[in-house]
Amino acid sequence: MDTLEINDKQTKESVATEELSGSQILLKGLIEEGVDTIFGYPGGAIMPIYDALYDFKKELNHILVRHEQGATHAAQGYARSSGRVGVVFATSGPGATNLITGIADAQIDSTPMVCITGQVFASLLGTDAFQETDVINITTPITKWNYQVTDASEIPEVLAKAFYIAKSGRPGPVLIDITKNAQIQKVEVEAYQKCEHIRSYRPYPIVRQNYIEKAAALINSAKKPFVLFGQGILLGNAEKEFQAFVEKAGIPSAWTILGAGAIATDHPLNVGMLGMHGNYGPNVLTNECDVLIAIGMRFDDRVTGRLDKYARQAKVIHLDIDPAEIDKNVKAEVPVWGDCKETLPLLTALVEEKSHDEWLAKFRDFTQKEIDQVIDAECNPTSGELTMGEVINQLNILTKGDAIIVTDVGQHQMVACRYAKFNHTRSNITSGGLGTMGFALPAAIGAKFGAPDKTVVAVIGDGGFQMTIQELGTIMQSGIDVKIMILNNQFLGMVRQWQELFNDKRYSFVDITSPDFVAVAKGYYIEGQKVSERENLVGALETMLNHKGSYLLEVMVTKENNVFPMVPQGCSVSEIRLK
Amino acid sequence: MDSNIEKKEYNITVYTENQIGLLNRIAIIFSRRKLNVESLNTSPSEVESIHRFNIVINETEDVVKKVARQLEKQVEVLKVYFNTNEDVIWQELALYKVPTDIIAEHVSVERLLREYGARAVVIRKDYTVFETTGHREETDALVEVLQQYGLIEFVRSARVAIIKDSDGFHAKLREFERLEPGEDVIENEYLNKGQKVFTM
CATH class of the missing domain: 3.30.70.1150 (ACT-like. Chain A, domain 2)
Incomplete structure (x- = not known):
C-alpha cells in the first residue's frame, strides 16, 4: 500500500524514487518546505488532496475555516506573526473566488502566502464545467506569481518555486491551481528539491556601495534628518540593524502602520505614527525636515497626503528591496536598493554618531500639544461614555505591551494603532493597504497559530466583526485561544466621521445594528460579556485576559466620536487637524 | 523636465520566459493604469527559448519608466528596455x-x-x-x-523594433543564469546613462 509506505519514514528515505499521486507529492512537498499548518476548506475539485491529507494529519495541522476568505486572512495572520509562509487550500469555482479578497490583501501588504486551489479535470478546462472558474486569470493582477498544474510531474518544481517566490525579496501571495486529474495521477518523483534561483527573477537587488556612501554623506550633513520606517524592516528581520542605525545617527523615526513594532513604542527615538490619523509632530515636521530617510515603506497616499506638497524641502533617501517602489510616488535623491538587513549596517558604519536634541525636542513639543488637545481626552476620560482610546490604554496597562494586537479596519483600527503599545516586533497585525473589513477575526486565529505563546487580542468594530463572524466556528472547533474585543459604537464609524466632517452629517447608511454579540459567542460555546460602564472596564479586560481559552468582550463606546488628528483627503500633511 | 510632460511614442522591449499567461500579466499592467497599447508584438528573440515583446505606447517618459519597472518586477520577465523612436x-x-x-x-x-x-x-x-x-x-x-x-x-501588423545600441541578450542571459548576477544586469536602473546618476 502506498499510504503505508509514505508513513514509514525508513522506506521513504531508502528509495530514491517512488510512485506517488499528485496529491501525495504536494503534501510531502509542503512538509519539505517546513509547513505544519494549513488553513482550508474542502470541495469537489480538491477532494484528492484532502483524501491524501487524511494520512498526513500528524505532520500537517489543517484548520477548517468557515469561509475561504477566512482561510486567507488566517494564513496572513499566521505569516505576519511567525514570519513564515501562510498556506491555504480551497476548491475550484466559489472556493477559489472566495480567496480573492485575502489574496489582494496579502499582495498589497507584501505577505508571503501560498494558496493551493483545486481545479476541474484538465480535459474540462474551458467547457464551463461544474465549479470551473478561471482562477489563474482572476488572480493574475493580485498575485506575485501563479501557475496552473495539469500534470502531476510538474508539482515538485512548481511548489518549490511557489515557496521561493512567496517568501523571497518583497514577499507576496502565490497561487497554484491544480487540476483534479493531476491530483490523482501517479508519477515517479525524485527527492524534493527546494528552489534557490530563478533566472528571470532577482528578488534581491545588488547593493551598491556608492549609493550607500551618498546616503551617508547626506545624513551626516543633515541638521533635521527624519526617518520613516515601514514593514520592510519586519519583513527583512532587520529590527536590530534598524535600531542600531537610528541610535547611532540619533534620528527621530516615525512609522507607517505596518511598520509599528519594528522598534518599541517607548523607544526615545520613536516619535510616532505617520499618515492620515498619525501623530501631529511626524506629519507636520515631514514638511520641515531637511533629509527624509524612508526605510522599507512605499509612500502610500494615506501616509503622504497631497503629494505635491509633501516634503518638497527635503532631500529623500529611499531604502527599498523593490526597485519599482523607488520614485513611484516620491522622487528619491538617493535610492538605496536592497534588503535593509544588508543595507542598514553598511549605512550605520558610515554615519556619524550624533544626537539631534533640538530637532528631537521639536517632536516632543508637538507630542505635548497632541496630548493636551487630543490624547488626554481620548485615553483618560473621567466622565461620559467609554472611549475607544481608554479601552486600548487600559489594555496596554494589563498586557504591558507584550500582546499581539490584531485589528480590523476603521476607527478602532486607527485608535488601536495610535495607542497600543508594542514592545515586540510582529505584534501589530492589521490590514493596511487594502483596508479589509472582516480581516481581524480570522487573522487573529492565524496569528495565534503562528505565535502560540503570545496573547492575541483581536480588536474589532461592530461592523467588521459581522463580516467574518462565522469564523467563531473555527475558534470553537480548533479550540484556539483568541481574545476578541469588540469596540461597539453602533455605527460604521469611520464613514460616519467623514460624513460628519465632509458631507454635512448626512449619515447615509452608516447606522448599523448588531445582534447580541455575547449571545452569538455563547452559541459557539465562547464565553463573553458586555461592558458599558467605566468602573467595570478594567475588571472586564482582566477577566478576558485571564480566561482560559477564547473570550469575547463587547465594549460599548461613544457613538459619535471622531479620530483625530486627521489629515483630510487632498490636504498636505502639515495641514493636519487636531479637531 | 520636458520629458515628464511631453507624450511621445516609446518602444518597450521585454525579454521574457515563454510562459502561458504571461501575455495577460503584461497586458494588465497597462490596462490597470488605463494606458492604451498602440501596438504589441510577441516573438522569439535572438536567444533560444527567450521571448521578446515589442510594445508601443504614447506616453510621458515618467509614466514609461514606472511601467517598465512594474514589468520588470514580474517573475518571468527577464529584462525591460524602453526607447524612443530615434533609438530603434x-x-x-x-x-x-x-x-x-x-x-x-x-x-x-x-x-x-x-x-x-x-x-x-x-x-x-x-x-x-x-x-x-x-x-x-x-x-x-x-x-x-x-x-x-x-x-x-x-x-x-504590430511594430517590431531593434534597439540601435543593444548588444543583444546572450551575454545578459548568462548573467541571469548565475546565482549572483553582475552589475551590468541592472544597468537599466541608471536612467541617466551619460552621468550614471539618477535624474528622476
Whole structure:
C-alpha cells in the first residue's frame, strides 16, 4: 500500500524514487518546505488532496475555516506573526473566488502566502464545467506569481518555486491551481528539491556601495534628518540593524502602520505614527525636515497626503528591496536598493554618531500639544461614555505591551494603532493597504497559530466583526485561544466621521445594528460579556485576559466620536487637524 | 523636465520566459493604469527559448519608466528596455487586398506600388494581395491611395523594433543564469546613462 509506505519514514528515505499521486507529492512537498499548518476548506475539485491529507494529519495541522476568505486572512495572520509562509487550500469555482479578497490583501501588504486551489479535470478546462472558474486569470493582477498544474510531474518544481517566490525579496501571495486529474495521477518523483534561483527573477537587488556612501554623506550633513520606517524592516528581520542605525545617527523615526513594532513604542527615538490619523509632530515636521530617510515603506497616499506638497524641502533617501517602489510616488535623491538587513549596517558604519536634541525636542513639543488637545481626552476620560482610546490604554496597562494586537479596519483600527503599545516586533497585525473589513477575526486565529505563546487580542468594530463572524466556528472547533474585543459604537464609524466632517452629517447608511454579540459567542460555546460602564472596564479586560481559552468582550463606546488628528483627503500633511 | 510632460511614442522591449499567461500579466499592467497599447508584438528573440515583446505606447517618459519597472518586477520577465523612436529601427508590415481587374485596368497603380515599395504576394483572378513594410505613415499612405481602387481588405501588423545600441541578450542571459548576477544586469536602473546618476 502506498499510504503505508509514505508513513514509514525508513522506506521513504531508502528509495530514491517512488510512485506517488499528485496529491501525495504536494503534501510531502509542503512538509519539505517546513509547513505544519494549513488553513482550508474542502470541495469537489480538491477532494484528492484532502483524501491524501487524511494520512498526513500528524505532520500537517489543517484548520477548517468557515469561509475561504477566512482561510486567507488566517494564513496572513499566521505569516505576519511567525514570519513564515501562510498556506491555504480551497476548491475550484466559489472556493477559489472566495480567496480573492485575502489574496489582494496579502499582495498589497507584501505577505508571503501560498494558496493551493483545486481545479476541474484538465480535459474540462474551458467547457464551463461544474465549479470551473478561471482562477489563474482572476488572480493574475493580485498575485506575485501563479501557475496552473495539469500534470502531476510538474508539482515538485512548481511548489518549490511557489515557496521561493512567496517568501523571497518583497514577499507576496502565490497561487497554484491544480487540476483534479493531476491530483490523482501517479508519477515517479525524485527527492524534493527546494528552489534557490530563478533566472528571470532577482528578488534581491545588488547593493551598491556608492549609493550607500551618498546616503551617508547626506545624513551626516543633515541638521533635521527624519526617518520613516515601514514593514520592510519586519519583513527583512532587520529590527536590530534598524535600531542600531537610528541610535547611532540619533534620528527621530516615525512609522507607517505596518511598520509599528519594528522598534518599541517607548523607544526615545520613536516619535510616532505617520499618515492620515498619525501623530501631529511626524506629519507636520515631514514638511520641515531637511533629509527624509524612508526605510522599507512605499509612500502610500494615506501616509503622504497631497503629494505635491509633501516634503518638497527635503532631500529623500529611499531604502527599498523593490526597485519599482523607488520614485513611484516620491522622487528619491538617493535610492538605496536592497534588503535593509544588508543595507542598514553598511549605512550605520558610515554615519556619524550624533544626537539631534533640538530637532528631537521639536517632536516632543508637538507630542505635548497632541496630548493636551487630543490624547488626554481620548485615553483618560473621567466622565461620559467609554472611549475607544481608554479601552486600548487600559489594555496596554494589563498586557504591558507584550500582546499581539490584531485589528480590523476603521476607527478602532486607527485608535488601536495610535495607542497600543508594542514592545515586540510582529505584534501589530492589521490590514493596511487594502483596508479589509472582516480581516481581524480570522487573522487573529492565524496569528495565534503562528505565535502560540503570545496573547492575541483581536480588536474589532461592530461592523467588521459581522463580516467574518462565522469564523467563531473555527475558534470553537480548533479550540484556539483568541481574545476578541469588540469596540461597539453602533455605527460604521469611520464613514460616519467623514460624513460628519465632509458631507454635512448626512449619515447615509452608516447606522448599523448588531445582534447580541455575547449571545452569538455563547452559541459557539465562547464565553463573553458586555461592558458599558467605566468602573467595570478594567475588571472586564482582566477577566478576558485571564480566561482560559477564547473570550469575547463587547465594549460599548461613544457613538459619535471622531479620530483625530486627521489629515483630510487632498490636504498636505502639515495641514493636519487636531479637531 | 520636458520629458515628464511631453507624450511621445516609446518602444518597450521585454525579454521574457515563454510562459502561458504571461501575455495577460503584461497586458494588465497597462490596462490597470488605463494606458492604451498602440501596438504589441510577441516573438522569439535572438536567444533560444527567450521571448521578446515589442510594445508601443504614447506616453510621458515618467509614466514609461514606472511601467517598465512594474514589468520588470514580474517573475518571468527577464529584462525591460524602453526607447524612443530615434533609438530603434522599426518596421510594420501591411497587407492590402484589391480587386485584380481594377488593378489591371489602372497602370498607374503599378507605379504607385513601386513608389511605395510594395510587392504582390498573391495574384488571383478575383483579387491581388500586396504587401509593404515600413513606418506607420508609409503603410497608411498606401491605404488612402488604394481606397480609390476598391480596397477590399487591409491589415497591419504590430511594430517590431531593434534597439540601435543593444548588444543583444546572450551575454545578459548568462548573467541571469548565475546565482549572483553582475552589475551590468541592472544597468537599466541608471536612467541617466551619460552621468550614471539618477535624474528622476
